[in-house]
Amino acid sequence: MVSWKRRRNVNSAGVHLALFEAVADDGTATADDAPTILLVHGWPDTHVVWDGVAAHLARHARVFAYDTRGMGDSDRPLPVSAYRIENLADDLFAVAAAVNPGGKVHVVAHDWGSIQSWEAVSRSGAATQIASFTSISGPSLDHVGALLRHNITHPTPRNLGTSISQMVSSTYIGLFHLPLLPRLFLGVLGSRRVWREFLHLMDGTPRDAITTAATLRRDMNSGVRYYRANIGRRLLFPSPRTVAVPVLELLNTRDFAIRPATFSTTHRYVTRLWRRDGATGHWLPSTHPAYIAENVRNLLATLDGDRLVPESFTRTRRFGPGQAFTGRLAVITGAGRGIGRETARALAELGCDVVLADVDTAGAEETARLCKESGSATAVYHLDVADTDAFIEFAKDVAREHGVPDIVVNNAATSLSGSSLDATDEQVDRLLEIDLRGVLTGCREFGRQMVTRGTGGHIVNLASAAAFTPQRGLGIFAAAKAGVLLYGESLRAELAEHHIGVSTICPAVSGAPAPDEVAAQIVAAIRADKAVVPVAPEARIGYRIYRFTPWISRVIARRQGVGATRP
Template sequence: MADWHRFNVTGDGVELAAFSYGTPGESTPDKPVVLLVHGWPDSHHLWDLVAPQLAEHYRVYAYDTRGFGESDRPEEVAAYRLDTLATDMFAVLRAVNPDGKTHIVAHDWGSVQAWETVTTDGADDAIASFTSVSGPNLDFLGEWAQGKLAKPTPGNVGQALSQVASSAYTAFFQVPVVSDAFFRTFGSDKAWSEFLHLIEGTPRENAQFGPTLRDDMVNGLKLYRANIRGKLARPNPRPTRVPVLEVVNDHDIALRPAIYQRTHTHAENLWRKRSTTGHWLPYTNPDYLAATATEFIESVENGSSSKPNSIDRAHVTGPAGELIGKLAVITGAGSGIGRETAYALAELGAEVVLADIDLDAAKDTATECKGKGVLATAYKLDVSNTKSYAKFAEKVRDNHGVADIVVNNAGIALAGSALAATDEQVDRLFAINLRGVVSGSREFGRQMVERGAGGHIVNLASAAAFTPSRDLGLYSASKAGVLMFSESLRAELAEHKIGVTAICPGIVHTNITANTQFAGAADEAATRAKVDGFYAKRNFTPDRVAADIVAAIRKNKAVVPVTPEAEFGYRVYRFFPWASRIGARQKLAN
């Protein structure tokens, strides 16, 4: 167990067990104060792995909320109403920091209680900031649900039903005798540890609970019975001026990200960070949570953080795009698919880092992205230079944070006879198209794994990867390598909740066709013009590929053939490979 030191605080008619982290008297008095608040079915031991990291910078306290751990356990359900719990929290705040403002980091029902507290009169005088993890404001949630059902469009109904399904367990928790008996029977440390490991991969050694877990499970059900039905049926949303960071977990078993859509209408100073993490973040990803909370607290205390862009991009000023707070890196972003993908991700609120061998072109893309209200930075990058790529990835991490989305788009084309191509042409093709993708995936993939909060890597392959052609043999080989590498990397990174997608466009008109070299062509310029003209008439534009890239990220797709001919070719190669081989004999420029 962590180095906690107990003292008592009198709440609203109950004795609360409060704890300071570390040896009393050793903390520097002028350090900011942080209060950690647990949820169901936890106690202050939820924070055993987070508190030591926060204690490097702050004076850290926690307490067992009423009914949990070492605190008093009132019998009546009404004693667990949120207004009473907010009174308890104010009492603890006065005890740990009577003359200043305290930063709150809260999880699950602790976060629900903290929302009640920050929307109560007097919060501005006692609370410096609130980091909310996996616990909504129930009044906001009730308002959101009623709004969705009042306008029963397919999208609204779908979001509401998704949340109802995720929260179905709360109906069971409302049945006193049955649910109490269930947790009396199955509420052991080992069973709960295995449950957390099963649903979100929580390391078993991280799930260390206090000795009162079984009793906390049963008694804590009163939180649901005292608050859920009343708050959802008669919501009373109130505003707050306290700076709030919502940590949204895409793989939260209980809460869907959509329920946070309207928080900005009541929280005047709101930030949001979203990642492919699960509900019990303090157990499963304590390092990520500690770093996120520290960065936010630092930004509130000092007006900026050591990684200013990370928090700046998470600031919510209106209806939030689904990628607000995320960082996307796109190579080959100066034109074509890369540029349109940057625009699409910026529209959804992502900060974009744009790399291209043509820096001026990347800057032009960045200017357009900034016009969409997001942070955008351009860098010069030759993806074929492995050492330069590694330095670029380090610079991105140092200046912007760890990328959430990486789009390895940079590429070139080489057509014509494989036998006629020069060694220089072949080496350059594979260095850019395949080695560049491998470098980007490896460099940023390592950072994502180390952070432990998931992510997504998109690699641009091509329909040529599964459509053999006598005139595209070398290009097809480079893109087939991208496809198989992406499939394999997807398997490797799945346990880290990092998705990998191979995008396989067919005939898309970009400037690549106008710059394609045709090995062995008698009149290369004429051949290039003819092929480019055909692509132009096809008129499948890069923005349509970008839309498929965004959809692939949303749905974590493995392989995405984009154009109709790509989808057709993908199926032909899988089921009728002999037909692909016959088609491969046709000349590209005929």
């Protein structure tokens, strides 16, 4: 827990801003040389929206927050012009100078706090006062204006779709520009109970997660001036500038107010940019404070030489065009060769950091070497997925040393061919322990971690076309893979409410596709959240035959044969 100590008022060109310092309730003292973090809230919040985030950061840093002009305990100037974004940026610099005179601050901002912080970090010389900027649910108005202008002057279905989607999400902004209706509307919405119900309906935010100030109704009405003073003039006449301050974007893919495509051009203007995507909603400071704190600590560790995250590689990395999975952590079993290696390489090329597990440690080390060529951070573990206890400990080690993974690929497998009547008990047990029980363990252990974290994720399980194309000589192998397929379908339904996707990949048995082709299909399945992916024409045809005319599959199976049982 954390409490806020009122420090003083900061004078910014005659406007007094209420400044607060976070104090850990256990009395933990912060080192004098600890980094200084400045939290900037949005509309219609005050500094108290940061309660949870500050609680996680206060033991490692000096944490400050302030009520922005017009909100909470700060002054409420009447003219709309007083709320221009240039004045809001001046406020931020004034507060930064007050909390760390002559030094720098790490800015973490949400919603309108992020919008005004973009104005601040875009100024020449901003890096002399701002060491880093973590942006949450608040784009640069200049970036958005330039993007909208480009979409209008270069109309394509995709560009127009992006613009229309964001305009629909932003219809409330038009309401805020009307003369009387906003006050009537916000008069009702300004009730704490009604506001909590509204956010729960729109964003799925748990009612008990919303922290509001006693000044909520007044803050809502004052904050309307932010929209009136800035939206029209900055979107119509954008002036995007190069940002030298290191920036981390925490992008919420389920944000009802700000669509993800709005941030698609940030990399054009920021020289050092990292990005993390999460299946999260708009009010991230309230719903996932630990997630924000983790990413802020990792960013500071990246910039300051791993001062805050010992014995761990960080998961914030440079974002650029084509790096769709930047900042995500992927765990791949059976990563020492074949499909596992190619999948690791494909994910690393798209920005993932990778944890590689295999019984063949030397092979996994070679995979790590190849992934590092793409700039990926890597870690290698020895793991026999048939050893359930070892697998459980491995999952705990990953979470402790590297964080909860965003992507898990249960790829480790073995095979068994020949008559099922000739197979030994040892052969059957070994195959089922690796091909089926290993997948179950990976899904359960990492699935629990993803659910607890609450920011979504994706699980990929490797099955086989044998799961739906019966063949003589593959009965036991097919039984294991059919189990993987049906378990994946069931788990997908179970985890859907947690925004965790589950994909089952089914490569062809005979004429098997190349590992890099399977890896490409795995990446595509993660991108599109596909349920079942047969790989190669034979597998795709077999899947449809078994679904719609299974009797044909049975006839074909009687006429096929597969070689002798493998030891």
